[in-house]
Amino acid sequence: MKTSDFYYDLPEELIAQTPVEPRDSSRMMVYNxxxxxVLHKHFYDVIDFLNEGDALIVNDSRVLPARIYGTKIPTGANVEFLLLKQVKDKVWETLVKPGKKARTGDSFTFGDGIMTGKVIDVLEDGNRIVEFKCDSNFYETLDKIGQMPLPPYIHEKLKDKERYQTVYSHELGSAAAPTAGLHFTDELLEKIKAKGIKIGYVTLHVGLGTFRPVKVDDVTTHKMHSEHYEVPEETAKLIEETKKNGKRVIAVGTTSCRTLESVAKEHGKVVPCEGWTDIFIYPGFEFKVLDGLITNFHLPESTLIMLVSAFAGYDEVMGIYKEAVKEKYRFFSFGDSMFIE
Structure with missing residues (x-):
């Protein structure tokens, strides 16, 4: 398949710039x-499509306020740093703009001096390895000085940082939100549990590769970015029991999906483990775990729309997206959702 096969025409006004309130009032397209x-609903209706004994698997990763602005020592030049991946304690792989102002050995100060950073290496792709120093806890300091790394297609400023976190986010480490989960409220989750649907947690720290365009013509030659995941024992047991009882395992988001299918591909089933995955799911992929998927509407020609097409069928998904444009659904991170059952 060609990357261009996954193109669709999207009017710019359908790219959601701000989240809706309350979270679960977003629209939801349901596809059987x-x-x-195809049904047109709201996200709070999701409970009607979940059955007692089903398992919802969510990604509890929490987004770092990973965009920080520093000044170069001693010149005072302004430089933007985006934390991508932790190498070790207080040492991070970062994206730096402008890169020419951040060479090996250069030092920077952040937040009126409460943190400093030194470039200790420049990687082949231009990313910088930076060692940070601060007197207090690194993550608390980051929370004071950092901004949410919103995707490049969002131009509005986010008033409340928590709106780019899921209500169940717990494990710090993502450079972007697992956005399918943004639609859940605490109240909706309680109703879902009360109906007898179990919630299982996995962690996959989302990297910025999520937003990188596929630059090759032949889909099969695309190389995925690598992301760290963890599957706890209770989630592995929940999935095994759910399958044994003939009920459905429903992934909330492509990140949860990639975690489960990556582990099952390596071990034959979902087992407790942690590691790195660069699994690339596109049409032709054989799913071992998923029975349902809750997801947002994704960018044209992205690996995410390819994953959804693998699960629901290429022709079907391209038709669904055409319908979503026609019905004026809101797209991307703060947009509406889709439940594929």
Whole structure:
């Protein structure tokens, strides 16, 4: 398949710039893979499509306020740093703009001097390895001086940092939110649990590779970025029991999906483990775990729309997206959702 096969025309006004309130009032398109039926609902209706004994698997990763602005010592030049991946304690791989102002050995100060950073290496792709120093806890300091690394297609400033976090986010480490989970409220989750649906947690720290365009013509030659994941024992047990009882495992988001399918591909089933995954799911992929998927509407020609097409069918998904444009659904990170069952 060609990357261009996954292109669709999207009017700019349909790219959501701000989240809706309350979270679960976003719209939700429901697609049944067996009947091919499409329904137009709201996210709070999701409970009607979940059955007792089903398992919802969510990604509890929490987004770092990873965009920080520093000044070069001693010139005072302004430089932007985006934390991508932790190398070790207080040492991070970062994206720096402008890069020419951050060479090996250069030092920077952040937040009126409460943190400093020194470039200790420049990687082949231009990313910088930076060692940070601060007197207090690194993450608390980051919370004071950092901004949420919103995707490049969002131009509005986020008033409340928590709106780019899921209500169940817990494990710090992502450079972007697992956005399918942004639609849940605490109240909706309680209703879902009360109906007898179990919630299982995995952690996959989302990297900025999520937003990188596929630059090759032949989809199969694309190389995925690598992301760190963890599957706890209770989640592995929950999935095994759910399958044994003939009920459904439903992933909330492509990150949860990639975690489960990556582990199952390596071990034959979902087992407790942690590691790095660069799994690339596109049409032709054989799913071992997923019975359902809750996801947002993704960028044209992205690996995310390819994953959704692998699960629901290429022709079907391209038709669904055309319908979503026609019905004026809101797209991307702060946009509406889709439940594929």
């Amino acid at each position: 893979r067996k009947t091919k039926e």
